[in-house]
Amino acid sequence: MDGVFDLGGKQGFGPVDRTHEDEPYHSQADARAYALSVAARGERAYPIDWFRHTRENMVPTDYLTRPYFDQWLQTVVAMAIDAGDVSLDEVISGKAKALSRSANPMSVADVRNMLTSPASFEREANGTPAFEVGDSVRTDERGRSGHTRLPAYARGANGTIHAYRGAHLLPDAGAKGEDVPEHLYTVGFAARDLFPEVDNDDTIYLDLWESYFVSA
Amino acid sequence: MDGVFDLGGKQGFGPVDRTHEDEPYHSQADARAYALSVAARGERAYPIDWFRHTRENMVPTDYLTRPYFDQWLQTVVAMAIDAGDVSLDEVISGKAKALSRSANPMSVADVRNMLTSPASFEREANGTPAFEVGDSVRTDERGRSGHTRLPAYARGANGTIHAYRGAHLLPDAGAKGEDVPEHLYTVGFAARDLFPEVDNDDTIYLDLWESYFVSA
Amino acid sequence: MEPSYDSEKVAEIHRHLHSHLPSEPALRVKALESLLVEKGLVDPAALDAWIEAYTEEIGPKRGAMVVARAWTDPDFKARLLADAGAAIDEMGFAGQASGHLQAVENTDAVHNLVVCTLCSCYPFAILGMAPPWYKANEYRARAVRDPRGVLAEFGVGIADAVDVRVWDSTAELRYMVVPQRPAGTDGLSVEALAALVTRNSMIGTHRDLTVSGA
């Protein structure tokens, strides 16, 4: 998907604002928005890429102007409306018509469990990886219509396999509710091959799935 | 330049709002902003692409959220500050410190003249055009660091020369204050070659300069 | 002084203006107008002349006259399709952004649509002020990627067999669409025909003109 969220390499952005950098939450609303967005995902194990794709489909100017966890919260609410756990009318009116049929909210024990249990996105591979460390690869030129994790700045670019990472769930499929393991690689790109004005030897690394490459 | 202004093909944008479509100006402020932005460019013949590039360098969220002529006006004011016709302090304080040394504002007669005198951007060509109607061309993959007029959606794409348009001033140079004539072509691209989800035979036409192509 | 042609410098100026000018558009415009007039950089009479030109004089009626003449005068139509800038000059309509005008013709098999994805370029001299939707992010983003979807929102259905041609006018060429002459208009005068031609039909977001002018 091409959209305003794909910010890497976009020009015209000014200095990085470091306000509030030493507090975990920059406001009370920020803290509540964070907690709500993780707690309300609770019972449903939404694929992480359906969450990301739902966020990507926010009104573009909201995406670029609203606080980060505020966006998470709206995304979780949009997913809940989509899945029928709450209705758009209820959210807009602020009046609950009935308890959610599926209501079985995340408990404090669930929270403690999630805080100590990292999720794994690695799965059994189908077949052997096509590339080895040191191989040259070229990325897909035009991107994909739906959710995908090849940033626009690295499309149609030549890179080198830096590491093989096993088979991970393919985000493009995850955003459609499908579990598709695919070989994942870390790929190094010479910054000068990505951005015309670069005149140094810096390297940009991206973790990319095998189907994002067009040829060796 | 890669930036939020390069909107062609970006996804996530909703329905087209047709409010105020039958009035020349959607508000009094819109009318004033238009008039100011054309009148204040007056005496200085800023290259059109310096104007465009200055607009492209607005704060990105302003670009996406502010009215069109409001953006034009701020762009003209930014160019005037850059050129020293007015100071940033004067604009921010709203208090003129002195008449502009260069003040020789556009008159009503100048306006009438501009309203009946189309500008030409065609110039004497240097050399013969490299391509003919019907030739296949491929556009540059990575764009340019500064102002340019090859939209991101048509980079690294194969197209066909539809028409030769003579030599026109190259925008990339115009944004740097340089007059560089270069052969201009109208190029047709199959929509299906630009956007993965397209399944029809529609065509997108773009007017592109010869240096935007990498090979025949 | 001359312009710096320095991207970083103007970006920084924009950031200062973002931070210090009123955030409300009408107040911002008013503040800038006062200063530019006071500095002597703008003559208020010129402002009124610009506004009036596109209120009273220059608008889509010009384009409609051009289209109606093309429908009734085959020689003019040939000249229009060959060099639209020169053809509209014959009618006294040459002006802003018409120097490299191109006319593209709808047929039973072709529908044309005009956009400028990079900055909303528009043929002012022949169509007047662009409608807000033409300048909107939504139209600029979607017209090249989903022209049929955009057209459907405008109430225009395009049969699968009809090719859509989108003209993304990002250089100095400007485009106007010559819509098809509606049936049942054989006896009409050029003026009556012009009254049937909508502004949107000349951008391409309207296709089937009717004798009722809807």
Added chain:
Amino acid sequence: MEPSYDSEKVAEIHRHLHSHLPSEPALRVKALESLLVEKGLVDPAALDAWIEAYTEEIGPKRGAMVVARAWTDPDFKARLLADAGAAIDEMGFAGQASGHLQAVENTDAVHNLVVCTLCSCYPFAILGMAPPWYKANEYRARAVRDPRGVLAEFGVGIADAVDVRVWDSTAELRYMVVPQRPAGTDGLSVEALAALVTRNSMIGTHRDLTVSGA
């Protein structure tokens, strides 16, 4: 019901929420919290547990302990660089977004910088909440294109001879930078060393740690 996995549907829901929810962020959050609690979709005690976890318990001190141990324990450092997820699990720090953690080491010749250009992914379990700048458009846009310029804004000058490696963590791998141990710290305890490690040094926007901890 199951999710629709329909982009258009959720985009339309977002547009409704854009139009109908309060435009002020704090009011929007409050309104949604009331409803989600009333619907029984959220337990207020769980909200407090989430907030407290990242206020009281999980933060960059964890990462700093990992770095200090790596400085003083070569075997641990080798395990950390080979499989950071497993290594931090040894220390009881495994948690959110640490399942595929990678540690990348600064040297005299290399400086590492971490970003997520597509959505601000961050190793919560080991660094706590991401600072606002990490999630900001500016950092996401510029860190891959002009890392040296961004670093200069953070007061970090990088010699031409030093290679910058930017890790754009858009998949499920997360990255932490292992900064260089400052000179003059030979006699310090692991705890004292950990106190020298800044959060930004583990993201890469700080390079030269000092014994004063600045």
